[in-house]
Amino acid sequence: MSDLPPRSSVKRWLVTTNHKDVGILYLLTSVFFLVAAGVLALLIRIQLLQSGGTILSGVGYNQVVTAHGFIMIFWFLSPFAFGFANYFVPLQIGADDLAFPRLNAMSYWLYLFSGVLVLGSFFQGATFMGGWTAYAPLNVPAYIPEFGEVGSFATIVALIAFVGSVTIGSVNFLTTIYRMRAKGLRMRDIPLFSISILVTVWMMLFAFAAYLAALIILSSDHLLHTSFFALETGSGPEATDSGSLLWTHLFWFFGHPEVYIVFFPALGALAEMVQTFAGRRLVGRKWFIISMALVGIQSFIVWMHHMFLTSINLEIKTVIMVTTVAISLPFDLMVFSLIYTMIKGKIRWKTPFLFSIGSLVIFIIGGITGVFLGAIVLDYSFRGTYWVVAHFHYVMASSAVILIGAVYYWYPKMTGKMYNEFLGKAHFVTSFIGFNMLYFPMFIVWETPRRVFHYDSGFTPFHLLATAGAFIFAGSFLIMFYNLFASLYSDRHVDESPWAYASSPEWAVSSPPPLDNFPGKPSFASGKLNFLDRAGTDGGAKSETATDGGVATGDETLAPPEEHADHASWWPIMVSSSVLFAGLGISGLSVSYAVWPFALAIPAFIGFLGVEGARQDGFALIHGIYVMVAFPLTVALLILFHLGIGIFEAVGNASPYFWVGLIGSVWGSYTLAGFGYESFEVPEPKMAEQWPFESVENTKLGMWAFIASDIIVFGAFVGAYIFTRFEYGWEAWWHIAEDPSAHTMAGQALEHHPVLPGLINTYLLLASSFTVVLALTAARHKGNYSLGPLTISSRQATLGFLGMTFMGAAGFLVNKGIEWVDLYLHQGWTFGVDVMSSTFYLTTGMHGLHVIIGMLVLLFLIARTYTGAYVGENEDAGTLEYFGLYWHFVDIVWLFLFPLFYIL
Amino acid sequence: MVGSGAILTSLPGVEAVATLSRTQVDIFSRLFLAFVVLGTTVGVVVISYLMYNAYKYRTDAPDADGKYDVEEETDDDVVRPQLGEIPTSAKGGKKLFLSFGLSAVLVLGLIIYSYSLLLYVEDTGDVEPDMEVNVEGFQFAWAYEYDNGFETTGELVVPNEEVVGLEVSSRDVMHNFGIRGLRAKTDAMPGQTTETWFQADESGEYQAICFELCGSGHSNMREEVLVVPTSVWEQGQENYNFDNPDEFEQWYDQTIDAWKNGEFDDQLEVTN
Numbered sequence A: 001m002s003d004l005p006p007r008s009s010v011k012r013w014l015v016t017t018n019h020k021d022v023g024i025l026y027l028l029t030s031v032f033f034l035v036a037a038g039v040l041a042l043l044i045r046i047q048l049l050q051s052g053g054t055i056l057s058g059v060g061y062n063q064v065v066t067a068h069g070f071i072m073i074f075w076f077l078s079p080f081a082f083g084f085a086n087y088f089v090p091l092q093i094g095a096d097d098l099a100f101p102r103l104n105a106m107s108y109w110l111y112l113f114s115g116v117l118v119l120g121s122f123f124q125g126a127t128f129m130g131g132w133t134a135y136a137p138l139n140v141p142a143y144i145p146e147f148g149e150v151g152s153f154a155t156i157v158a159l160i161a162f163v164g165s166v167t168i169g170s171v172n173f174l175t176t177i178y179r180m181r182a183k184g185l186r187m188r189d190i191p192l193f194s195i196s197i198l199v200t201v202w203m204m205l206f207a208f209a210a211y212l213a214a215l216i217i218l219s220s221d222h223l224l225h226t227s228f229f230a231l232e233t234g235s236g237p238e239a240t241d242s243g244s245l246l247w248t249h250l251f252w253f254f255g256h257p258e259v260y261i262v263f264f265p266a267l268g269a270l271a272e273m274v275q276t277f278a279g280r281r282l283v284g285r286k287w288f289i290i291s292m293a294l295v296g297i298q299s300f301i302v303w304m305h306h307m308f309l310t311s312i313n314l315e316i317k318t319v320i321m322v323t324t325v326a327i328s329l330p331f332d333l334m335v336f337s338l339i340y341t342m343i344k345g346k347i348r349w350k351t352p353f354l355f356s357i358g359s360l361v362i363f364i365i366g367g368i369t370g371v372f373l374g375a376i377v378l379d380y381s382f383r384g385t386y387w388v389v390a391h392f393h394y395v396m397a398s399s400a401v402i403l404i405g406a407v408y409y410w411y412p413k414m415t416g417k418m419y420n421e422f423l424g425k426a427h428f429v430t431s432f433i434g435f436n437m438l439y440f441p442m443f444i445v446w447e448t449p450r451r452v453f454h455y456d457s458g459f460t461p462f463h464l465l466a467t468a469g470a471f472i473f474a475g476s477f478l479i480m481f482y483n484l485f486a487s488l489y490s491d492r493h494v495d496e497s498p499w500a501y502a503s504s505p506e507w508a509v510s511s512p513p514p515l516d517n518f519p520g521k522p523s524f525a526s527g528k529l530n531f532l533d534r535a536g537t538d539g540g541a542k543s544e545t546a547t548d549g550g551v552a553t554g555d556e557t558l559a560p561p562e563e564h565a566d567h568a569s570w571w572p573i574m575v576s577s578s579v580l581f582a583g584l585g586i587s588g589l590s591v592s593y594a595v596w597p598f599a600l601a602i603p604a605f606i607g608f609l610g611v612e613g614a615r616q617d618g619f620a621l622i623h624g625i626y627v628m629v630a631f632p633l634t635v636a637l638l639i640l641f642h643l644g645i646g647i648f649e650a651v652g653n654a655s656p657y658f659w660v661g662l663i664g665s666v667w668g669s670y671t672l673a674g675f676g677y678e679s680f681e682v683p684e685p686k687m688a689e690q691w692p693f694e695s696v697e698n699t700k701l702g703m704w705a706f707i708a709s710d711i712i713v714f715g716a717f718v719g720a721y722i723f724t725r726f727e728y729g730w731e732a733w734w735h736i737a738e739d740p741s742a743h744t745m746a747g748q749a750l751e752h753h754p755v756l757p758g759l760i761n762t763y764l765l766l767a768s769s770f771t772v773v774l775a776l777t778a779a780r781h782k783g784n785y786s787l788g789p790l791t792i793s794s795r796q797a798t799l800g801f802l803g804m805t806f807m808g809a810a811g812f813l814v815n816k817g818i819e820w821v822d823l824y825l826h827q828g829w830t831f832g833v834d835v836m837s838s839t840f841y842l843t844t845g846m847h848g849l850h851v852i853i854g855m856l857v858l859l860f861l862i863a864r865t866y867t868g869a870y871v872g873e874n875e876d877a878g879t880l881e882y883f884g885l886y887w888h889f890v891d892i893v894w895l896f897l898f899p900l901f902y903i904l
Numbered sequence B: 001m002v003g004s005g006a007i008l009t010s011l012p013g014v015e016a017v018a019t020l021s022r023t024q025v026d027i028f029s030r031l032f033l034a035f036v037v038l039g040t041t042v043g044v045v046v047i048s049y050l051m052y053n054a055y056k057y058r059t060d061a062p063d064a065d066g067k068y069d070v071e072e073e074t075d076d077d078v079v080r081p082q083l084g085e086i087p088t089s090a091k092g093g094k095k096l097f098l099s100f101g102l103s104a105v106l107v108l109g110l111i112i113y114s115y116s117l118l119l120y121v122e123d124t125g126d127v128e129p130d131m132e133v134n135v136e137g138f139q140f141a142w143a144y145e146y147d148n149g150f151e152t153t154g155e156l157v158v159p160n161e162e163v164v165g166l167e168v169s170s171r172d173v174m175h176n177f178g179i180r181g182l183r184a185k186t187d188a189m190p191g192q193t194t195e196t197w198f199q200a201d202e203s204g205e206y207q208a209i210c211f212e213l214c215g216s217g218h219s220n221m222r223e224e225v226l227v228v229p230t231s232v233w234e235q236g237q238e239n240y241n242f243d244n245p246d247e248f249e250q251w252y253d254q255t256i257d258a259w260k261n262g263e264f265d266d267q268l269e270v271t272n
């Protein structure tokens, strides 16, 4: 915790956890990535100036195409929208900040550093070159040219870090929107932009979890040489029978919702802009919202329309065609709703409105051409052509165009200055012309194959036109940059709102809004926005700080006294930077070094728990023990390391990646410990509308949301296992593993796969689930326990039960370790010998990782309990409860894995 | 069964072929035309209506106080949004549902129509293809295996006006096999087999293109498909036993040479 410096200070932007600051950071960073991906787009257009290409090789072109897609979709579009979400969702719902400000800052820094990783991958030989869809098995080392392996894996690691950022962000927004609305603001009453963000984060929470599982599977093929997608045989690589189809399922289960994840925030912003500039309330607002929610749910059952030409059968195709067509209908309703809102309006053709109406035109064209693709017979021919390219650019870029409009719409609010209207209009006109010149010709020459720089000579004029359009479109952004920059220094000040008929709460506060957002506690209890006095700040006196625009202040009830809230912390940027180093390191690790940087980080973490704990809570015995344990543990690991690779050769031969990875993971240990111990005050929301989660604290709701997404991660692993097993034959599965002739090298076949270790582990985990419940009960117990002559304080009892939980988990791991040593070393059943071993090691290994993380958290909780936290009258045992939720979840996952991998 | 299949066409089997009255090209063209006409109409109508409303209800009356971009009015019959209100809908729900219903009917109609064509494409009834070719994609070309056993990685040579069934797979990464002018396209995935078919109406030179990114040579992954006139194919059958892969290979090599020497130039209806 530190003080928040002024905005002119660089330090402010490194330590801030305030949602408006983070929003601005998101916006600026995403614009940087827009420029980066835009330059790549121009390279594509230059390459396409003539059939056969101009400046790029085949490999170079593939890289550019791939990176353009990745960066535009992940590092520009979504974060751009979430810049606005960060800034405006709390303002629109009447919250002072997001529910977890430090985690919000961490989302941002993870996003930034993941972007650094992906851009850095260009300089690691080559970046990933298999398209943003990353179809298997072209995405594994066996089929990636050697010079591109490290950079390709770095791209995948960057994506994982990005998913981390997204998941933290989703949990944060969900909790905020459900738990921190101003009094009187029901869920259905929050402004449309915030509603669109709510639907978006719901989709994100689940879709990105599936993507995370896919990326982890892919990483394991890269790092541990498992064989989900390709088998390494004596005579070269061989694609697995199931891998190609498995990837398309995993990817598109995420990929289709992703389309709406990108589009919905823009749709919400569009509805607000149309409403404001038409001076009319949205027609059919309720149906608009229901449509969005419907699309959000349905988006998870249409993914196979991207796979009409794979080997899925006609029945499935029919079902998917129906769901796909059905999902287009709510969009019709939304478009009509926007159009009807304009009738009888008082429409001002200001820049944001121009972009709104322009984007509607673009979206209508994109939508109609999308219906073409829903007709499967047409899709067969459109597959892999520029029809698809043109269609999704019309849809995706319409989202970008809306958000550009939103920049103009909210610029006065964020800066307190008005942009230059003429330049804004000039930007719109050039960009609209450029956009259509760029993409419309693609419909005409749609027979150009996608991601190919050869086309019929007759198409050349159209591709020339498109390239010219691309440069006009790109150039139009220079006008915007100049306008926005110059306007900062203009004297066109705005007060609360420059727009008539703006209705959402952000327009009722000054521009830019103050640090804690509102002049008083916002409330809608009277039917419209009021600011209640913050009692205790000025003696509880009622004041009439009436804002303009018909907002009255002053209410009979007084808001509860405000607690002090922190706004600054160094830890988010530090934790995230460790991900940058660890990620960079991991990208170049060879398989024999793969686990060591992370194994060595574990004793480091324990040591740092002791050191940081002593610093924050005052030295206690437990801190000393942690530091003392860390040393022998490190030595033990080093001995293992020596036995494994030979420490002197290893140190001499290790690539720089090993050292970067080691530094990153040790730094991660330190920063996570620091993050955990920091006391960072975030008041629980009081006097807020919290339906349907009135009785759940913020952190618990956050934990639920996180577990929900983790369920999808494991669901995807289990799904991948079941899918793969069906492809090989459910019963034949074990025989493959046990059949020596199915393996290229002698001694790789599995002799026996005992059930007993798994069974013992089931009991161990169940017992530890029980002790964690007892720990919580003890922590909330008043007074001491007496056991005959013994008196045990509730603190001692809590510590005892936490310790027993830890021992249970440790027993689980030891048992698993023995099992793995037998399977891996003695039976030679390594990670990649067959698909079965890959699914077994990865799925149970991911579960084991959850156990290890749980144990590390337990050590932290034990230290905190020992020094006085959680137990007693004035302490909150909530943290123990939240950990318990996580721990039960880990146990339940095992209850599914055990039968699936040991018995069936 | 190349030979016998072809012979059958000239005898009783001709009926079987005749039932395949529509090629993939016909179906695509017809459907595409319907969609383009309807899509353009709908697009023009909706966009015009949008622009008309946006223009008709425009205003630029300045705000008397200079605070807002326009004078706020609340005295007309339309209820306007107000700052800090709890949002509600404006009137117009009926019209909304009417247009929604219309669009739904339109889209559903189109889709049902196209679905009937899908069934046709997916299920060619009891009609056996006249010949089968196994296609295997690899980085960065196509390997063909005719049903007589003849294998080649060069051009695909097939007769005009006959139904050619394709079974497509891949040796390494995922590809997508498509013959553009003939509207045949399907994924080539390792470990999986997909099927499609085509029937050329016009003899000529076509191209088998890879439509899925498959690596460094993807952009150049295209090969010629030669659809020879029925007469050429039948003459070949008279001189060679097409059931014998070696004899078929002789004819194949000869035909390719002849084609490259330009001997077919005046017979081919489609050329690159």
Ligand SMILES: [Cu+2]
Pocket: A255, A256, A259, A302, A303, A305, A306
């Ligand atoms: Cu989709």
Ligand SMILES: [Cu+2]
Pocket: B175, B176, B210, B211, B212, B213, B214, B215, B217, B218, B219, B221
């Ligand atoms: Cu290809």
